Amino acid sequence: MQSQDVAPRPAPGSSADRSVDVEQAEAALVEHYPRLVRLAYLVLPPGLGRSRRVLTAHALAQRALPRGSASTPVIPAQNGGAGDGRDGDPGYAYIRLQVVRTALEAGLPLRLRARPKRAQLPPLLPQVWGLRLFPRSGGADELALDQRLATLSGPARAAYVLRGLERLPDGDVREVLTGSGVADAEVTAALREADQVPAAQYALLDSPEFDACLLQARPTDLMRRRRHTRAALAAAAALAVCGALVALPGGGWGPDGAAAPPYAQNPAAEAALDPGRLVKVSPAAWKTSARTDFSVWPARGPLIRDSALLRRALAVWARPGKAVHVSATPDTPFGGPAGPPQLLYAGEVDNARVVILYDGLRIARYAEPKDGTAGAALDFARVDGATGAEAGALVLGRADGNVRYLTAPWVTKAGERDLSKPGAGVMDLTLTDGITSPLASPATHTGTCTTWNVLQLTDASGTQLLSDLGELVPARLTAGRPAAPKEASGAAALRTWAPFACSLADARGQGVRTVNAWGYTRQQLPDASGAATWVCTRAETWRGDGSRVLAQFHTPGGLFGAAVAKAGDVPACGPRDPHVLAGVLWKSKGGDWYLLAAGDKATASVRATGGVTGSGQGNLLAVPTKQGAQAGLEGRLKDGRSISGLR
Incomplete structure (x- = not known):
């Protein structure tokens, strides 16, 4: 005070x-x-x-x-x-x-x-x-x-x-x-x-x-502005006829004239909050449209005509009260819609009434308890440019460690797969009006990670994998070279992802759009115990920046790989610069320590600096060293460009 x-x-x-x-x-x-x-x-x-x-x-x-x-x-x-x-x-x-x-x-x-x-x-x-x-x-x-x-x-x-x-x-x-x-x-x-x-x-x-x-x-209300323009032209013609009368002594307009009321309403803002003006797409629109995004999703759910519920959802979107829990993926704009949004779903999910809306840029999910509005929640997620698999599913609700999805109308089959066990097969999920039965969510994992369940969707174009990362929109999983990644549902892609599935925990809550895993090389271990796999995973966000790159190393016989280097907002391992170099201190079965380093196939030479010195031709390097040694890495690509190791 x-x-x-x-x-x-x-x-x-x-x-x-x-x-x-x-x-x-x-x-x-x-x-x-x-x-x-x-x-x-x-x-x-x-x-x-x-x-x-x-x-x-x-x-x-x-x-x-x-x-x-x-x-x-x-x-x-x-x-x-x-x-x-x-x-x-x-x-x-x-x-x-x-x-x-x-x-x-x-x-x-x-x-x-x-x-x-x-x-x-x-x-x-x-x-x-x-x-x-x-x-x-x-x-x-x-x-x-x-x-x-x-x-x-x-x-x-x-x-x-x-x-x-x-x-x-x-x-x-x-x-x-x-x-x-x-x-x-x-x-x-x-x-x-x-x-x-x-x-x-x-x-x-x-x-x-x-x-x-x-x-x-x-813009202001364009239709209303057009009507006002025509009215203004008519008024101007009337003024031209009556101009002489206006100029007469003692004549003229009253004190307020034609001025608008000081607190005139905003038609566009009112329309955006009117449940009667919500956009509701026909259930068959997607079949004839060339688009495969949220704009062709039909309105689904038993409460799509509940005006009171829809009005509350729109009002909370525009003006969330103090008691409303509001969350959003990073850099998602807050504030109400600029015009009437599209209704995707309204119905009861578990113990809540849920409304999902789309305004062309964001998904907004409003949820309230069945017995009142206390404890209501409003969640936002960016989805600008989402198409195909990226617009394949939305989180409808979470309860008891499980998650339900609302899927795109073109999805014909849904299943649950453990990404860490590529040979375990797929458990089918029932689809009821596009809603999946519950599946275990990895977003709530705590402690040691041993499994990572993902959603598998099938449509006319093929099969895709999506992972719940704790947000409204699951992340699309791909595999392969950064310049031409493919869906992660193929057998080779599943084998690539399996040792590194738990690394997805690093991307939770970051507004991630896609995650690609690329096995960029294999390296024979110095003690002749087999070949290790080098993989880089790159997570791209909806906002364009904030990418996260992990270089990971997996030895034969190990269940999971290990992240050996991490970087953010770098072009490495991405479509703009599909090259990567990373290293790790590794202990052989005989107790000897080595610095192992690997670049992608375009790397011509690798050199260790700092606490470890050594160099070699090609994209691989193995140098004997001691436990705890600190080293830097420098490489040269076949086109002569230098490259630094991820740290």
């Missing part, structure tokens, strides 16, 4: 007053414009809507310049020194005071017999035609703070923002509010009301959610 001590106000005309001219105020406005717009956006009433708040915030900041010179008490811009030139700047203090004052005026209700203040009316400038502008969506914490600030009075909201964003003590906050026309009694009440919002959330005020200068654009 902030201190309630109030500094004495300087007497009028004292040395504490300082004259501010237009040039000084303009310099402060230009230098700190983004911060002043953010301040206005946060203080403005959220009921204006995000798009109008943005335009109004810019208008208030741009109208804050004095007409000539002004006098303002020097209120520190930020106690403690921000280091950006605002401390003690009377120009900034003046502009900030005007922004707060007009933002508070904008929140006052219009009165029938009172002349409206300029800030209460929609801004004439800036104007954007045909687009809605709004800040980027933040996380659940930012949304919760915005909803909490909306419940405060205007002065209390301004007090909280001045404390958190401007770092002003309560004495200076009181001076700013009093200078903005707030009565002393209201100031005291506002400070007390602002204490109800935790100060621990001050840092959220600097997030992109509240940056009215970093904006996203969406």
Whole structure:
């Protein structure tokens, strides 16, 4: 809680007053414009809507310049020194005071017999035609703070923002509010009301959610705009005929004229939250479409006509409450849909009612208990560009270590396979309206990994393997050279994956789209005990970056391989650079230690550096060494390019 001590106000005309001219105020406005717009956006009433708040915030900041010179008490811009030139700047203090004052005026209700203040009316400038502008969506914490600030009075909201964003003590906050026309009694009440919002959330005020200068654009309602354009042309013709009458003395429009109501509704936002406008694809659409993605999935489930459930799901998507558990794969945007989304499923799964929606970029899964809405959950996953096997299944629900999937309409058969045992065969899963019977999920494995169950799907194009990695969309498994990977369901691919199935645990919760395993070479062991296998696995994410590469080593007779090198965001073992070099310290059965290294077949030579020295022609290297030795690896490809070992 902030201190309630109030500094004495300087007497009028004292040395504490300082004259501010237009040039000084303009310099402060230009230098700190983004911060002043953010301040206005946060203080403005959220009921204006995000798009109008943005335009109004810019208008208030741009109208804050004095007409000539002004006098303002020097209120520190930020106690403690921000280091950006605002401390003690009377120009900034003046502009900030005007922004707060007009933002508070904008929140006052219009009165029938009172002349409206300029800030209460929609801004004439800036104007954007045909687009809605709004800040980027933040996380659940930012949304919760915005909803909490909306419940405060205007002065209390301004007090909280001045404390958190401007770092002003309560004495200076009181001076700013009093200078903005707030009565002393209201100031005291506002400070007390602002204490109800935790100060621990001050840092959220600097997030992109509240940056009215970093904006996203969406079109307005195009059909409504077309109708308005035709109406405007007709109105212009009528004005041309009646222009002489308008110019007559005593004539003209009334005080409000043709201005829209100050709190006009947003048709596009309303349509996106209307369950009656949800897109429901025909069950046969996929049969004639050239596309094999989520856009041709039909709406399935017994509750697809339950308007109350669908309305709750859409409302929670747009405005999740504090009690809703929200999760998302990394870098998946939050925020409601831009238009009516597509309904994929609505029904009861285990002990929950589940709704799955698709907006062309994301899958949103809403789940609530059968006996109420307490404990509801909202999960997001990116699926942009998903097609074929990547759009083959979605997680419908998890319970007791098992997972159920909703499969694509083109899937004809589903099964469960242990990836670590390629010869064990497939256990068939029943498909009921595209829903699989439960199968054991590896996403909940803890401790030692001994099995890794995956989903096997069959359709007209062949058979694919998908692995649950703890997210809404299972990851597609492939095998082979990075430039031309194939489905991991073939016999050779299954043998490649088997020793390394448990390495998929490293990719859980990372937003992984596909994982490819490539057995890039085999190496005869120095003690003549057989040949070891070198495999690199590369996990690609839905966001494009964040790839994860593992170099793995498997000796004869061992059940599982070992990860010997790991790297992130590197091109190695991928389609852009299908080369890899890695090494491992290995102990023979006789107790001797060796540095073993291997590159892919395009490697011409390998050299060890550091604590171990040695080199060899070709893509393999075996050098005697000691336990615990530290070594680096350098290789040269057949085209002359050098390559470094993964670490």
